[in-house]
Amino acid sequence: MSEHLLIDQLEQALERLLTAGEREHLEALNPALAALLDVARELRHLPRSAFRNRLKADLERSRTTMHVEDHTTTSRPAGFRAVTPYMIVQDAPALIDFVTRTFGGEERHRAIGSAGGLHAEVRIGNSMVMIGGGAPDLQWRGTSMPTALHVYVEDVDAAFRRALSAGATPIYKPMDHDYGERSGGVRDPGGNHWYIATATGPHHVPAGLHTVNICLHPVRGEAVIAFLERAFGARTLEKVASSEGAIQHAKVAIEDSVLEIGDAHGPFQPMPTMFYVFVADVDAAYERALAAGATTISAPADQPYGNRTAGVQDAFGNQWYVAAPVRRN
């Protein structure tokens, strides 16, 4: 068989293998091609260089944080990143149901919190979200605090339809965007905004982001970024601003979490958000946040569920609960 013919046959078999995971039955025809396909099957697991480099950089940053903070380390429950969005709604079970039906979320934990409301933790893809607030059978009467989230899914059109059938209302229909994704926006019955997207690149989640990413639409993003840098050591990964200084789009990282920030416009108005942030030292993080201009909600205290926590509110209305496991010494 000529090399040219072999190359074409290999490519046809590879295409089937890579698109459908189908095992190609070329073995009987040509053992040499079958041997190459065996290699190709293993190569499907080849790691992305960008991931390998990004993880190394993340570890380097974590290492730096460890050093600065006197060799204490950030400890957090498995599966959590540094920053977790916490959606407070009047009907928390309904929101859990919405997330489960629309995004295939997996409820990992449900309990009654210290204020008598429901507290739940739900896994969506490779990310965690917290959901809290009222439930039909609870006395909790608090204020909702909905959030805006950018969620990457394999099929944005299908997820958009699932969201609508789960009770959401459209903000904008799925469309292709020149920044590398097809996305549509919905508002769930609890008031949260979900910007549902599928990246047009090789993977439906773009490199550097996660399944769920927090979005902020403050009146002046620049001031929020400055606060995040001072309070949490945030790093600006990307920033596009207009000639007048308005932030059109920025990505800011707090350890391994990314917040997307764009100044308020059109339907994207400020939605002060609640965050749960795992830190190495709650007391130090609390002091830094106050020094950066936040006001206290609750001073550092050990909680019965094993975390030491403190709460602050920034000048833009966002609430930040910093947490770490209670030290046993």
Place this chain on the structure above:
Amino acid sequence: MTDADERALVAAAQQDPAKFGELYDQHFGRVYAFVAARVRDRAAAEDITADTFHRALAGLRQYEWRGLPFGAWLVRIAANAIADRARRGSRDVASGDEVPDVGVPPDVDRFDDERARLFQLVDDLPADQRTVILERFAEERSIRDIATRLKKTEGAVKQLQFRALRTLRARMEGADV
């Protein structure tokens, strides 16, 4: 790297975490290969691999050699991370968050080692072949997309892919090509 070299490197990293990067470079492929073969998709493999190395860095000072090589310790953390993820509906975070103590490492079959070796061999390919393999398999791009990106014809990309696979196969079998 010999056992003695690696023990020295681990000891150095325990004193100075800046040295952890060398351990990461040394073991990334093996950990990723172990995880990728046991989870459903690339996003999960990346998430768990990241989790593994973050846990390892956080628990580095707890690691003691005592007969368990550092690579096996990392794979054990990875196995725990996979198990944590598989545990649906429960939140056993206390056990999941702990770095495992020295003990019997999880099953590492010869396919894990071979896969890790294959990943290493990709790094050793000629630059143009390596680029095509990374674009095709790691970035999951089509021949057409790769041809456009590399400004080559589709035929040239297919030929580079063929030669790379043939070289990898031969080197996996021990041939000096």
